[in-house]
Amino acid sequence: MNSFSLLLEKLHEWLGDQPFSIWFQFSRDRHFRLIFSSVHESAATMTPPVTVPFSDNDASHMRYGYESLRSQQMYRFFYEKEGQAVICLEQKAKQQIILTSDQWDLLWFGIRLLLAEEKVTAKAEESKKLFEGIRSISATLDLHQIIRGIIGNALAVIPAADAGLLHLYDSTIDRLIPKATVGFHDTVFQDLKMRVGESIAGKVFEDGIPRMYKTSQETTLAMKDISADNFHSLNHAKTLRDLNGLLCVPISREEKRIGVLVLHQFHQENVFTKYDLDLLQGFADQTSIALQNAELYAEVKQAYEHMAGISAQLQAKHDDLIHRNHIHESIKQLSLQNKGAETIVKTLGKMTCHPIYFADWLEQKMYPEKSVLFFSWDELHVLLNKRRQPVLVNLFSPTSGDVQLFCLYPLINGSIFLGCLILHLEERGLSDLARMTVEQGSAVLILDLVKKQSISSVLYKRAHDLFQELIASKGNELFDRARSMGLQSQAKYYVIYAHLTQCHDLALLEANIHRLITRWKWEFSKTQVFVYGFHNHVTLLIRSLGSRDGKDIRERLQQASYEFELGKVASLAIGVGSMASGIEQISKSYEEAKKAAHYLTNRSRSGVVHYKDLGVNRLMLNQSQADIDAFIHDVFAPFGQDPEKYLEWEQTIMTYMKCSQSPQLTAKELHIHVNTLYQRLRKVEELLQIDLRNPEDLLKLQLACHLRQEG
Structure with missing residues (x-):
């Protein structure tokens, strides 16, 4: 009982x-x-x-x-x-x-x-609810669920309360923001933002002193400084005229306050007690632990997700490296087996499932052979010469009205533009794996081209030695060497000597020499006998096939010089020696070609000149441009006494020499009277201290005028 x-x-x-x-x-x-x-x-x-x-x-x-x-x-x-x-x-x-x-x-x-x-x-009920709160902190990591559970437990063991609200401080806006509620409408989350020191919650957060109000009058008085917006928000969530009491305690983490926990009494008959206030502080401490656990969990979760992301990235990079290594090994084997550029390009096409073409800039050749050249060589050079990254280009076809998309991968070795890979893309574009394959293929292809160029340089050195031995040989030795080189003793030959200047990058110079040699090999494929490059010049030996050889050779050589000048890669001075009738005269033609090329180089000029067309200029081949300029200056220096008449007198004497000392032709050319011409000529003789009837003075003046015109 x-x-x-x-x-x-x-x-x-x-x-x-x-x-x-x-x-x-x-x-x-x-x-x-x-x-x-x-x-x-x-x-x-x-x-x-x-x-x-x-x-x-x-x-x-x-x-x-x-x-x-x-x-x-x-x-x-x-x-x-x-x-x-x-x-x-x-x-x-x-x-x-x-x-x-x-x-x-x-x-x-x-x-x-x-x-x-x-x-x-x-x-017992209090202990049960407290233990439930403690268990909930460790049983779940759902912060909203934990906080609502703690507020619910507080309401269960504090019978005078029938609603609860949790505010947390947001430092970014310097306001207390509601984070969880029991007994209020969810609209309270939308607009309620309490200042520090405002109303009851703001004051408790500011000074950390718990507060208890047992009557409606006490509560209303304590809330008198609440802003109109916050009052409207609270009143909309729960009618404040029914508020009969309130408990508010701070939520702290060590010495730092992070929020407040508030219990409200609207309809209960009981009265709040000091014990209720102490009990609520215990629930607030539980809330602090729950918030800290949630933050720690969030940090751990974020760290885990970050590590998972890093792990996924590492795995992706690992897989990528495996793919790259497999692709690199596959393509490297092709290079080691000397399969050549065409095989490498075809293999890349199969690996990427895209049509791929290789434009060899140095040899001006497309791979696979007989492929359509979608771009001119000049266009490729302008687009890619200074680039290191791929370029997307849309080509419009006027005939079909279609637009084709191409991706151009430049192949660069240092500062040398070797060529490019041309990929014909569809709408789906290029996958990462295909792009990786092309990048690996590009590297191997560059190595193959550099290896090919290095071998060519060795062969050029050997060819240079053979040719120098040939032109230095005499008698039977000459015939033996000529026979070993496939030369016919009575055939007619031209020696062409090309000098490259204004190319200070040695690697670029070597590439340009290789490019020029390749060009001349296929341009003179029917007559070319021997061609090589050495240092900064290229020597070409071709066989004459008829009387029209000279004009045809000049046009082809002039075109090569023009293209080099246009591309601004180097200045090309080309000399052509006299036709050698037999192998004995090859050395003479070589020396003439070299002198003709140096004649242009000494005058900082490019282009093509035949030795036979030098005329009197042959006498000046061994003279430096400085000596020639000094000679011209010495002859015309007296004209400087009257600068206003200088050009008139110089033009008069230059025209006079050009018209073969004919007064009538000279006067007509200058549009002056012949008597005026005689007066000018007398003044020229006076200034230059010469006599135009004296052969020696006339020759000196003719030579100065010729050199001035040549310069």
Whole structure:
């Protein structure tokens, strides 16, 4: 039998059949609450038919007392600082029921026991909710769920509260922002932003002092400085006129406050107590731990995701390296097996599933052979000469009206443009694997081209030695060497000597020499006998096939010089020796070709000159340009006495020599009278201190005029 049953049994025994009820009013109760009524078994859940008058008696000086009213008898029991209980006889008894001292004490202790049991039950509920909060912190990482659970537990063990709100501080906007709520409408999350120091929540966050308000008046007064927008937001989420009390405690992490936890009383009858405030602080501490765990979890999760991302990247790079290594090995084997550029290009096409072409800039040749050249060689050089990255080009076909997309991969060795890979792309573009394949193929192809160029340089050196030995040989030795080189003793030959200047990059110079040699090999394929490059010049030996050779050779050589000048890669001075009738005259033609080329080089000129066309200039071949300029200056220096007439006198004497000293032709050419011409000529003779009738003076002046015109 429990204590309440024992208490009722004693009351029935002592009060007989008199109807009675039991009422409690303790520290957190605003009014007396009905505990039991012998009239209605469910009285605890019904509005009592009578009320219990309030008593001002204090339990500090008495335990119990009796009050007799017109319609009621009341037995009051007082408990110091806790409240009181009343046993009320519902109707006036015919005679007063007098309790003995022992009965009063027994009833007082019985009710005290009921109160203790109620407290134990409340404490057990508090412990249960606290443990639930502790378990939830470690059982789940859903921060919103944890916080809502903590607020719900706080509401369950603090009966005076029926709504809760959690604010966290956002340093980016310097405001307290609602993060979780129970009992408020979700609209509170939209607009509520509390300043530090504003209203109750702002003040508690500012100074860290918990606050408790038990009445509507106290709460309203404490919230008087809330902004209109925040008041409207709160009032829209929950009608504030019903607010009867409030608890607010800070949420802190060590010494730093991070938010506040607020409980509200709207409809509960109980009153907040200091114990409730302390209990809420415990829930706030749980919230702080939950927030810290959530942050740590977020950091760990972010670190994990970052590591997972790095792992995925490393795996992708690992796979990429494996692919690259496989592709590189496949293409390298082709290069090591000397399969050549065409085989490498075809293999790249199969690997990428794209049509690929290779334009060899040095040899001006397309691979695969007989492929269509979508771009001119000049266009390729202009597009790619200074680039290191691929270039996308759209080509429009006027005949079909279609636009074709090409990707050009330049092949560069240092500063040398070797050529490019041309990929014909479709709408889907180039995949990463295909791009990687092309990049690897480009590197191997460059190595193949450099290897080919290096071998060519060795062969050129050997060819140079053979040719020098040939032109230095005499008699039978000459015929033996000529025979070993495939030369016919009585055939007619031309020696061509090309000198490359204005190309200071040695690697670029070597590439240009290789390019020029390749060009002349296929341009003179029918007559070319021997060609090589050495240092900064190229020597070409061709066989004459007829009388029209000279003009045809000159045109082809002039075109090569023009293209080099146009591309600004080098300046090309080309000398052509006289036709050698037999192998004995090859050395003479070689020397003539070399002198003719140096004649252009000494005058910083490019182009083509035949030795036989040099005429009197042959006498100046061994003279430096500085000596020639000094000679011209010495002859014409006296004209400087009158700078205003200098050009007139120079033009007069130059035209006079050009017209073979004919006064009539000269006067006509200058559009002057012949007498005026004679006057000028006398002035020229006077200034230059010469006599035009003196052969020596005439020759000196003719030579100066010729050299001035040549310069």
